[in-house]
Amino acid sequence: MRNLVFILGLSLALSGCTKNDSPEKKVAADTKEPAPAAPAPPAVPAAPQPDDKADKDKKDTAAPNVPEYREVIIPAGTTLSLELKSAVASDTSKVEDQVRAALRSPVTVEGVQALPAGTSVIGHITSAERSGKVKGRASVAFRFNTIDLPGERGRESISTATVSRVAATTKKKDATKIGIGAGAGAAIGAIVGGGSGAAKGAAIGGAAGTGTVLATRGDEVRLGPGAAVTTKLTAPLTVRVPAR
Numbered sequence: 001m002r003n004l005v006f007i008l009g010l011s012l013a014l015s016g017c018t019k020n021d022s023p024e025k026k027v028a029a030d031t032k033e034p035a036p037a038a039p040a041p042p043a044v045p046a047a048p049q050p051d052d053k054a055d056k057d058k059k060d061t062a063a064p065n066v067p068e069y070r071e072v073i074i075p076a077g078t079t080l081s082l083e084l085k086s087a088v089a090s091d092t093s094k095v096e097d098q099v100r101a102a103l104r105s106p107v108t109v110e111g112v113q114a115l116p117a118g119t120s121v122i123g124h125i126t127s128a129e130r131s132g133k134v135k136g137r138a139s140v141a142f143r144f145n146t147i148d149l150p151g152e153r154g155r156e157s158i159s160t161a162t163v164s165r166v167a168a169t170t171k172k173k174d175a176t177k178i179g180i181g182a183g184a185g186a187a188i189g190a191i192v193g194g195g196s197g198a199a200k201g202a203a204i205g206g207a208a209g210t211g212t213v214l215a216t217r218g219d220e221v222r223l224g225p226g227a228a229v230t231t232k233l234t235a236p237l238t239v240r241v242p243a244r
Helices: 002-031 052-062 171-215
Strands: 069-074 079-084 098-103 107-109 112-115 120-129 139-148 155-157 163-166 228-232 237-242
Touching: 069 107, 069 112, 098 139, 112 237, 155 237, 163 228
Parallel strands: none
Antiparallel strands: 069 237, 079 098, 079 228, 098 120, 107 112, 120 139, 139 155, 139 163
16 A cells, blocks of 8 residues: 555656646747748749730831832833943944943833833844945944843843944045046146146046045944934833832
8 A cells, every 4th residue: 555655656746847847848948049031032023914916016017118019011112212331333343242221211101100211221233234345335233122120120021123323425525535536637637748638637536536435445333332322112011110
């Protein structure tokens, strides 16, 4: 019995010690300094929300301004006033040699400028004959078959009338040369042998003048850069012009 009382008293004592220790531990835990909090990460700004209307307006204004064109037909028979850019000559040009020129004035169709001044045209020599010593006048001819349109409109084939030039006749100059020769011969003959000498001198002088004519070629045809020429379209030409 005593042993039982002893055991119970010992249990109560141990239990009291446990209860007395708990408040101290609790106070110690409460008085302990808290650990410093970790710094918060910087705030990330929210991504802007797309504005569908603003994007659409931006696309509309950024779209390239593509020029629009419409076709204009230049009828056959239209006159082209040109300025040569290359030399043409009866005694130096050869068939198929290139000839270049440019419009001196614009071509207008129904109030629309179809071809501005300065538009280039390209062609070639079709014939070239130098003058003869006895007969045959010099001549040269050419026509155009390509037009170089301004801007990015490229080149187009065209058909034009032939431009030809023929040297003026030299009959009057030849007669003058013969007459001068005969007159000089007659004057010399008259001084030397009187009347009969004048007749003989005239015949001799005339023959000399004729010989000079036969040995001399006639005039040549020469057109240098800047020369004005005119031709006409022999077939319609369709070109594109900016729409307005």
